Amino acid sequence: MKADADAMILRKTDLGWRYEMEKVDKPIRLIFAGDLCPDARNQELSSDHYKSFYQPFHDILHDKDYSVVNLECPLTNHPAPLAKVGPVLQAERRMIDLIKTGGFDAVCLANNHIMDQGAGGLEDTLTVCKESMISTVGAESDYNRARQILVKNINDVRIAFYNVCEQEFSISGLDRPGANPFDPVDCFHDIRKALQEVDLVIVIYHGGIEQANLPGPGLVKVFHYFAELGAAAVIGHHSHYPGGFELYRGVPLFYSLGNFILDRQDQKRDWY
Numbered sequence: 001m002k003a004d005a006d007a008m009i010l011r012k013t014d015l016g017w018r019y020e021m022e023k024v025d026k027p028i029r030l031i032f033a034g035d036l037c038p039d040a041r042n043q044e045l046s047s048d049h050y051k052s053f054y055q056p057f058h059d060i061l062h063d064k065d066y067s068v069v070n071l072e073c074p075l076t077n078h079p080a081p082l083a084k085v086g087p088v089l090q091a092e093r094r095m096i097d098l099i100k101t102g103g104f105d106a107v108c109l110a111n112n113h114i115m116d117q118g119a120g121g122l123e124d125t126l127t128v129c130k131e132s133m134i135s136t137v138g139a140e141s142d143y144n145r146a147r148q149i150l151v152k153n154i155n156d157v158r159i160a161f162y163n164v165c166e167q168e169f170s171i172s173g174l175d176r177p178g179a180n181p182f183d184p185v186d187c188f189h190d191i192r193k194a195l196q197e198v199d200l201v202i203v204i205y206h207g208g209i210e211q212a213n214l215p216g217p218g219l220v221k222v223f224h225y226f227a228e229l230g231a232a233a234v235i236g237h238h239s240h241y242p243g244g245f246e247l248y249r250g251v252p253l254f255y256s257l258g259n260f261i262l263d264r265q266d267q268k269r270d271w272y
Contacts, residue, residue, distance in 0.1 A: 028155050031060075031067035032204070033104070034237040034257030037113070038095035039073060041263050047094075050101035062103040065154050068161065069099065069260055070206065070237050071107040074114055074121030075128050081117065084169045088116045093128045098261075100132055106150060110138025110165040110179040111206040111238065119177045138163030138204070139179045143172040146180040149194050149201075158198040162191060162231075166207035166238070182207065184225065191229045200232040208239045208256060213270065215244055215255040227251035241270040 051058060061067065073089035075096055081088045099107065107129060115122060122139060129136050137150035150161040164182045165171070172178030182205070194201050203226045208219045215223070219236070226234045227248050234253045236243065243256025259271060 026155060028066075028157060028159075029064045030154075030159075030202075031064045032235045032254070032257060033067070033069040033102075033260040035072040035111075035240060035262050036069045036099070036107075036260045037072040037089055037091065037262045038098045039089060039091040039263070042098065042261065043092060043095060045098075047097050047101075050098050053098070054102055064103070066106070066152060066159075067102075067104050068106045068108060068204065069102070069104045070111060070204070070257075071099070071109060071125070072111055072113050072262065074117045074125045076117050076121040076124035078120055078124065079117055080120055082115060082169060084116070087113075089113045090117050090121065093124060096128045096132050096134070099134060104134065105152075106135035106137060106161065108138050108161075108163045108204050108206070109136055110146070110163040110181075110204075112165060112168040112170050112179075114139050115170040115178050122177050137161050138165070138206075139170075139177070140172065141177045143174050143176075143178075143180070146172040146178065147186065147190060149190065149198075151194075151198055157200065160194045160198040160201045161204060162187075162194065162201055163204045163206075165205070182222070187226070188229060191226070191231065195230050201230060202233050202235065203231045204235045204237075206236070206238045208236060208243065210239050211241055211268075211270075212239050212256075213241050213243060219255060220246075223253045223255065224248055227253065240267075 073091050075091055075093045077093050079090050140146040164180045167181040170179040171181035209216050223234045236255045237257045239256040240259050242258040246253045
C-alpha cells in the first residue's frame with residue numbers, strides 16, 4: 001500500500017471500535033499467513049532455491065511493516081515423536097531459512113503440533129527462532145510464559161499479538177512446556193490487561209474443524225467474544241482450508257487463512 005492510499009482506519013466510537021475507509025499517508029501494513037510446515041518435499045530444496053520458491057509473491061511478502069506466520073511444526077534435528085492421535089510433524093532446524101527468506105518477523109506457536117517432538121522439539125524451535133531474530137508467541141516452557149503477548153512498536157503504534165489454540169495434545173501447564181490453550185476467563189484478563197498497555201490487540205487463534213470451508217457456530221461464538229473484548233482483528237487458522245471472513249461490530253474476523261506451505265500430495269484442491 002503506497003502513500004496517500006485507501007486504508008481501513010480503526011476508530012473508537014460510542015458503539016465500540018469501528019473500521020472506516022480513509023486516505024492515509026503512512027498506513028501500517030501487516031501480513032498474516034496460515035499454516036507453514038516446511039517438511040516433506042520442502043526439505044529437499046536447498047537454500048539457494050528458497051527465493052525462487054516464493055515467486056511470484058516474494059515482493060508482496062517483503063512489502064510490509066510486519067508479518068506473522070503460523071509455524072505448524074517444531075524445528076529440530078533430534079526427533080522424539082509424541083504418542084498421539086493424528087499426524088506427528090517435524091522439520092529440520094535449517095528450515096528456519098525458508099521462513100527468513102519469506103521475510104517473516106514472527107511465528108505463532110500456539111497450535112496442535114508444536115509439541116509433536118516433545119519438550120526438546122519446542123526448545124529447539126525457540127532457540128533457532130531466537131538465533132535467527134524471529135520473534136515467537138504462543139508457546140513456551142510453562143503456561144504463564146506461553147500466554148505472554150508479543151508487543152511491537154510499528155510506525156509509532158504499539159500492537160500486541162496474542163496467540164491461543166484449542167486444547168489438544170500440545171497445551172502447556174503450570175510446570176509443563178507447550179502452547180497457550182484457549183481459556184475464556186484467562187483470555188478475558190489477558191486481553192483487557194493488554195489494552196491498558198498498547199494501542200491495538202490482534203488475536204491469532206488456532207482452532208476449528210479441519211478441512212471445512214466455513215466456521216462452525218462454536219468458532220463464530222469464540223471470534224465474536226474476542227471482538228467484544230476489544231480485539232482490533234482476529235486471525236484464524238487450523239482447518240487447512242480458506243474459511244470465511246466477517247466484519248462483526250466493525251472488527252474483521254478471518255476464520256481460517258488456510259495453508260501457507262504444507263506439502264501433502266494426496267490432499268484436495270482447497271488444501272493448497
